[in-house]
Amino acid sequence: MGAWIMAGVTFREAARKKVLWMALAAGAAFLSLFATGLYFQLKDLRPHTNLILERQGVSALLMVGLYAVDLMAVVMSVLTSVDTLSGELASGTIQAVATKPISRWELLLGKWLGFVGMVTAYVALMVGGITGLTYLLSLHSLGGVLPHHLLRGASLIWLECVLMLSLTFRMGASFSTLTNGVVVLGLHGIAFIGGWIEQAAALTNSPRALNVGIAASLIMPSEALWRRAVFEMQSPILNALGFSPFSAASVPSEYMILYACLYLTLTLALAVRRFSQRDL
Amino acid sequence: MDSSAIRTQGLRKVYGQKAAVRGLTLEVQRGEVFGFLGPNGAGKTTSMRMLLGLAAPSEGHARVLGRPAGDVAIRRKIGFLPEHFSFYDWLTATELLRFHGRLYGMSPADLRLRTPALLELVGLTAHAGKRLREFSKGMLQRIGLAQALLNDPELIFLDEPTSGLDPVGRRLVRDVIKAQRERGATVFLNSHLLSEVEITCDRVAFIKHGEVLETRDLRGVRGEAVRISMRARKLTEEAINGLSQWVSSVHLEGERLSFTIAGAEVVPEILRFLLGRGVDIYEVTPLRTSLEELFLQIVGTDGGL
Numbered sequence: 412m413g414a415w416i417m418a419g420v421t422f423r424e425a426a427r428k429k430v431l432w433m434a435l436a437a438g439a440a441f442l443s444l445f446a447t448g449l450y451f452q453l454k455d456l457r458p459h460t461n462l463i464l465e466r467q468g469v470s471a472l473l474m475v476g477l478y479a480v481d482l483m484a485v486v487m488s489v490l491t492s493v494d495t496l497s498g499e500l501a502s503g504t505i506q507a508v509a510t511k512p513i514s515r516w517e518l519l520l521g522k523w524l525g526f527v528g529m530v531t532a533y534v535a536l537m538v539g540g541i542t543g544l545t546y547l548l549s550l551h552s553l554g555g556v557l558p559h560h561l562l563r564g565a566s567l568i569w570l571e572c573v574l575m576l577s578l579t580f581r582m583g584a585s586f587s588t589l590t591n592g593v594v595v596l597g598l599h600g601i602a603f604i605g606g607w608i609e610q611a612a613a614l615t616n617s618p619r620a621l622n623v624g625i626a627a628s629l630i631m632p633s634e635a636l637w638r639r640a641v642f643e644m645q646s647p648i649l650n651a652l653g654f655s656p657f658s659a660a661s662v663p664s665e666y667m668i669l670y671a672c673l674y675l676t677l678t679l680a681l682a683v684r685r686f687s688q689r690d691l
Numbered sequence: 692m693d694s695s696a697i698r699t700q701g702l703r704k705v706y707g708q709k710a711a712v713r714g715l716t717l718e719v720q721r722g723e724v725f726g727f728l729g730p731n732g733a734g735k736t737t738s739m740r741m742l743l744g745l746a747a748p749s750e751g752h753a754r755v756l757g758r759p760a761g762d763v764a765i766r767r768k769i770g771f772l773p774e775h776f777s778f779y780d781w782l783t784a785t786e787l788l789r790f791h792g793r794l795y796g797m798s799p800a801d802l803r804l805r806t807p808a809l810l811e812l813v814g815l816t817a818h819a820g821k822r823l824r825e826f827s828k829g830m831l832q833r834i835g836l837a838q839a840l841l842n843d844p845e846l847i848f849l850d851e852p853t854s855g856l857d858p859v860g861r862r863l864v865r866d867v868i869k870a871q872r873e874r875g876a877t878v879f880l881n882s883h884l885l886s887e888v889e890i891t892c893d894r895v896a897f898i899k900h901g902e903v904l905e906t907r908d909l910r911g912v913r914g915e916a917v918r919i920s921m922r923a924r925k926l927t928e929e930a931i932n933g934l935s936q937w938v939s940s941v942h943l944e945g946e947r948l949s950f951t952i953a954g955a956e957v958v959p960e961i962l963r964f965l966l967g968r969g970v971d972i973y974e975v976t977p978l979r980t981s982l983e984e985l986f987l988q989i990v991g992t993d994g995g996l
Binding site for chain 2: 502510688690
């Protein structure tokens with residue numbers, strides 16, 4: 412019960428923060444820009460164009476858009492939640508709540524759930540927006556372009572955000588706001604570069620470099636989830652094309668998804684443990 | 692049931708090399724207003740945080756309302772006003788009370804009645820719909836006091852409750868403490884404002900460097916020596932000598948007679964005795980040691996620095 416009360420107030424708190432509205436405004440600007448670009452691209456379609464190739468082109472553009480959405484969603488997950496524990500610890504506002512009949516784990520999980528709700532809404536809005544716009548704009552000329560497995564892909568993007576969120580909570584239970592942000596985004600950086608190393612290694616057949624990439628994904632599996640999302644959403648033809656951020660030369664396996672889920676759960680459990688033991 | 696509201700044994704809190712609280716042993720009875728008195732940095736807030744379960748003791752143990760300190764279920768019966776209360780500044784006063792009330796497990800119907808009553812009590816009725824970001828320090832302290840009373844607590848912790856309050860606000864805190872005592876609640880008050888403690892507390896503990904130096908009962912002068920100063924005329928040698936059965940350290944200077952008695956209960960007898968011997972009495976003043984003097988005696992003038 413206490414967790415739901417906390418989740419409610421946290422969701423409302425996030426909704427009142429400027430950062431969320433700025434993110435949505437930026438998202439809206441991004442969507443309009445994307446739609447305008449796509450609109451002119453399709454408008455200039457000549458009658459004798461190879462439609463299959465054009466479909467692939469639109470599909471590739473959609474993946475670029477989704478890539479941007481993924482990046483924005485990840486950054487938003489971290490930025491909105493980075494201050495929620497450390498900030499309240501520093502200001503002491505947490506004391507008024509922590510002395511109420513609510514367990515520490517309820518307090519933390521409640522806050523986490525509130526942010527999960529917000530991230531879910533954001534991802535749904537942005538992924539839904541960009542795929543919806545692409546579908547509508549391409550409906551007339553190309554019969555509507557959609558990601559291959561939209562729901563799977565969107566779920567993976569969502570999972571990546573929730574993973575970032577959980578890690579931010581874990582670090583927030585120990586560190587100050589700034590340190591927390593640096594550590595979490597730094598880890599994401601490792602995952603990011605690890606992903607590129609892995610793909611490059613797959614193309615150049617360098618198994619040792621590949622292992623370095625995989626090791627990076629084990630340290631931080633966030634980017635691996637995006638690459639799996641690409642694999643799910645992109646048409647099989649584009650997947651075969653190879654080296655780009657929107658293709659997946661070396662596809663993270665189902666085990667990597669499972670690993671990410673375990674990673675997330677463990678991170679959250681450690682956040683609860685740390686928060687329950689520390690002085691407020 | 693444990694008759695004491697708070698009972699601690701050798702409570703200790705160490706941060707790195709520094710002991711903020713070293714060996715705190717005290718007992719607070721149910722229904723009393725207990726003052727925790729000491730200079731800044733004496734360990735008052737740290738002690739309170741341990742009693743509330745916000746900080747884990749490095750050593751020793753504490754029981755609050757018969758349960759280990761920090762017990763989640765017992766918090767239903769506890770209210771707490773932190774020093775410098777602040778909360779999510781985007782909530783209105785009413786929303787803040789509703790939120791905390793829900794954490795206490797109060798029903799919406801309960802809260803509909805309780806919220807306006809508490810806002811009235813702390814004088815914020817006119818600001819019920821205002822967001823906390825528009826509140827002054829004093830108003831925040833008032834709404835903090837209201838949230839500490841939401842659940843009609845059996846035990847209330849107040850950490851420097853009058854900080855940031857004007858004289859009217861301070862008066863309000865005093866009245867609230869009095870009302871809570873009359874209701875039968877126990878109040879644990881951290882303060883460095885002696886006058887405030889003197890007026891409101893039943894008992895005080897003097898704390899310095901994380902240790903209780905002394906505990907004093909402020910209710911009456913039970914069993915404590917009192918110095919009496921008297922303005923009288925027609926004092927005879929015989930009358931003064933006759934006082935020796937009750938008093939000691941008699942001193943006479945003009946019309947001013949002063950002496951020490953073992954307890955206030957003998958004052959009427961002394962007066963009857965003197966009047967019976969034809970002495971005219973104009974003034975009788977008990978010279979109680981003020982809390983400030985007591986504080987300086989016990990804690991020392993260095994303020995614990």
